[in-house]
Amino acid sequence: MTAMPAQHALPSWWRTQLHQLDDYVSSKSVPTESDFVIIGSGISGASVAYHILQQHKGPKPPRLTILEARQACSGATGRNGGHLKPDPYSFISKLAAQYGPEAAEEVAEFEKSHVDAISNLVKSENIDCDLVVTKAIDVQLNPRECKKVKASLDHLLGIGVKSAKRVNVTDRKEAEVRSRVKGALGCFSYEAGHIWPYKLVLHILGRCVEQGAKLYTHTPAQCISPEKDASDRWTVDTPRGTIKTKYVVIASNAYTPAVLPMYSNNIVPVRGVCCRIVPTLPVKSLTETYTLRWSWSEFDYLIPREDGSVIVGGAWSKYYRDMDTWYNNTNDNEIIEPAKEYFDGYMQRNFHGWEESGAYVDQIWTGIMGYSADSLPHIGQVPGKPGQFIIAGFTGHGMPQAWLSGKGIAAMVAEGIPFAKSGIPRIFETTQARLEKNRNDILETMGEVTKPSARL
Known part of the structure; x- marks a missing residue:
């Protein structure tokens, strides 16, 4: 099956009070050049955009372009269960067994910090999102x-x-x-x-647009050039034109393989x-x-x-x-x-x-x-693709992981901070070794539950 989003998705209840930016298009054609291109307008993409603009120190705001294949926040974030639920013990016990207690605790504390971070964000930005x-x-x-x-x-x-x-x-x-x-x-x-996720994300996208970001809904990233051009930039093709950029952030979660085929067995x-x-x-x-x-x-x-x-x-x-x-x-x-x-x-x-x-x-x-095939998000620089970054593969658990992961990606992209200093759990880093692992937790889990003793 294609990894591109289907058209005319079933209406999610979260998307019953639509924001004015839901179908927003900043201009008829995309800019020919942009400092940053973010693919995806869910919580991950919105977080990256927001934090790039927050962290920027120069007199002029960066040229930032957000591409979305359908309406704003119409993917997983706008269709989920509304939970903001850090895991202090369940999957953490599996991580402790596989990666050690220190790595497991790092993930648990990172998730817990999302409740405070999003609470503080809602308060400081005065966001009406039923938190x-x-x-x-x-x-x-x-x-x-x-x-x-x-x-x-x-x-x-x-x-x-x-x-x-x-x-x-x-x-x-x-x-x-x-x-x-x-x-x-x-x-x-x-x-x-728990939260109204669509309202949170659309408010943040609105803040980004106010600060000069360009938002293009109904504008899928069709492909990213396999190599950089002579001026050290990637080319992103869309139905509204082509964008040259030094940095591309792929925040399209399930649809990542459409623009990054190397992830097709991993997300x-x-x-x-x-x-x-x-x-x-x-x-x-x-x-x-x-x-x-x-x-x-x-x-x-x-x-x-x-x-x-x-x-x-x-x-x-x-x-x-x-x-x-x-x-x-x-x-x-x-x-x-x-x-x-x-x-x-x-x-x-x-x-x-x-x-x-x-x-x-x-x-x-x-x-x-x-x-994700190994149950962990893929976050960081895409292996072998300097200037391309990924924040995807949240395995149905993105709300307590994505916001601060986006903040970390923004620091890596805008300030050159290495992954190790981004604040993101070390086992979330995307690596060539992870991509090459012959592993599929998704199908293994299905095998477990088909055993007759699985459910009493």
Whole structure:
């Protein structure tokens, strides 16, 4: 399948109040020259652009061009579950086993810092994006998995990974009362947030345009020249003309292989599904975010909205066996049929107190995530391509990783700071060695969940 975005994507609820920049085009043709070209207008691209402009010290602002294949923030950021959820223990335990406790803790602290960084950004920029800082509750519904997760958490504490201390554990006796989830066998809770991601990103893009950035929606980067020209610049081709630039930042996540074919086996488009559920009768509102987990790789997630609705994503158990419906699939213009009815009665089925709520699915949509073959983002200078930088492959977990990764990329691009001093976790750095690894965590995970014992 092509790695370019599909046209006429299903409407995401986050994109129901469109910003004036949603279809914005700065001029009929793109500039022939630009100091920086950023491909992608989601949270990653917006962060890079914002921080380049913030960090700039000269009298004249840099010439900065943002290219977007569809509408502004119409990819994963504008179609996700609204979570701003750092992971202090779950995937961190896997990182500790593979890369050591120090590297794992570096990732956990980096993710945690996103809650403060985005909270401070929202306050300083006065952004209306419904940010709520609360607790996340991971609810375990499989006894074997619950025991395994508790053992992993204890192991992290034993080897001194301090992020694990932030996790509060509720055992089986109190889990259902604590979480209000039917059949809960254990709860793991910690600080997290939720947000209206589209509103956050469009506000930031607006600030960039005010400061002179050029934004071109409906203007895909069709290709980047394989080599630099005689003046040491890359050429970026678009339907609105060609741009010469010294620096290109590829912030297109799942669609990265369209302009960087060398990443085609390392960043794979993976299709997921989200919906908005609305109660029709009064119900005791949820105040925390949730993950309902049947196995390490089989789970749903949700956030409560202040209007009483909930955004729920997941349903993977209904379609993962049919790889064509989700793996290397960029069709966010159609629903995943096996998941279509999964969310009907979801809140009544899973939550105490919602049985008589009359909750129904108000809107359902798909979105395309950029899954990395080794489960880690690819960030930094593209190997063998000086002046090209990548920030992509967030594996459905970009909200607590992308904003400060963008800040680090901006420092590398605009100030020449090396990756090691960028503030980005060392294991996120894109390298030739990572590209050459014969590994595919995505398909390995699918193999695990097809075992009969995976879900009880």
